Amino acid sequence: MRRNRKFKKYHTPDVKHGSIALSRFINYMMFDGEKTVAERVVYGAFNIIEKELQMSPLEVFEKALENASPLLEVVSKRVGGANYQVPREVRAERKFFLGCKWMIDAARAKKGKAMSERLAEELIASYKGEGTAIKKKQNVHKMAEANRAFAHFAR
Numbered sequence: 001m002r003r004n005r006k007f008k009k010y011h012t013p014d015v016k017h018g019s020i021a022l023s024r025f026i027n028y029m030m031f032d033g034e035k036t037v038a039e040r041v042v043y044g045a046f047n048i049i050e051k052e053l054q055m056s057p058l059e060v061f062e063k064a065l066e067n068a069s070p071l072l073e074v075v076s077k078r079v080g081g082a083n084y085q086v087p088r089e090v091r092a093e094r095k096f097f098l099g100c101k102w103m104i105d106a107a108r109a110k111k112g113k114a115m116s117e118r119l120a121e122e123l124i125a126s127y128k129g130e131g132t133a134i135k136k137k138q139n140v141h142k143m144a145e146a147n148r149a150f151a152h153f154a155r
Contacts, residue, residue: 016043017058021065021096028100029119044116049123064126068133069099072144077153086153087144099133106132 014023022042029038046057053060073094074085090098107115107122109132125131 015039019058022058022061024096025061025065025100028097029104041115041119044114045120045123048117048120052120052124053127060127061123064103064123065096065099067129068103068126068137069095070137070140071095073098073140074143074147077150079153084150084153085143085147086150087147099137102133102136106136 011020011023011027013020014026026035026038026042029042031037046061049055049057049060070090072087073090075088076083077086078084103122103126104119107118110118110121113121122131122133126133
């Protein structure tokens with residue numbers, strides 16, 4: 001039986017910076033369809049980044065996303081009654097999604113400050129190559145490296 005065809009999604013760029021990646025990030029930030037709230041949080045974080053680093057916040061965002069995106073991940077595969085964690089390269093769309101999700105989750109896990117401040121801290125930490133999202137990426141890479149012996153099971 002054939003699989004359903006996956007159609008490419010076309011995203012509109014965000015209002016302020018004209019970046020499609022930022023627009024998608026804002027959509028991932030959104031809760032209960034409240035996009036204006038998500039935009040306020042992200043643009044507030046960008047203002048904080050601009051004050052702290054005196055750099056273009058879009059450049060910081062793109063570099064942070066690149067640093068937090070994984071190259072490899074493990075996928076569970078059943079072979080002969082046993083489940084193996086098979087390392088696999090991550091597709092570009094999934095790489096973007098995982099990087100965004102890990103940064104957003106790390107910012108949401110922190111407590112005691114406004115969300116825009118927490119997001120700015122996480123973006124700056126990811127930009128510098130540290131922080132919770134980077135730690136998550138390193139753990140995923142360690143898992144893939146540890147299970148390299150099962151790479152021959154990959155499709």
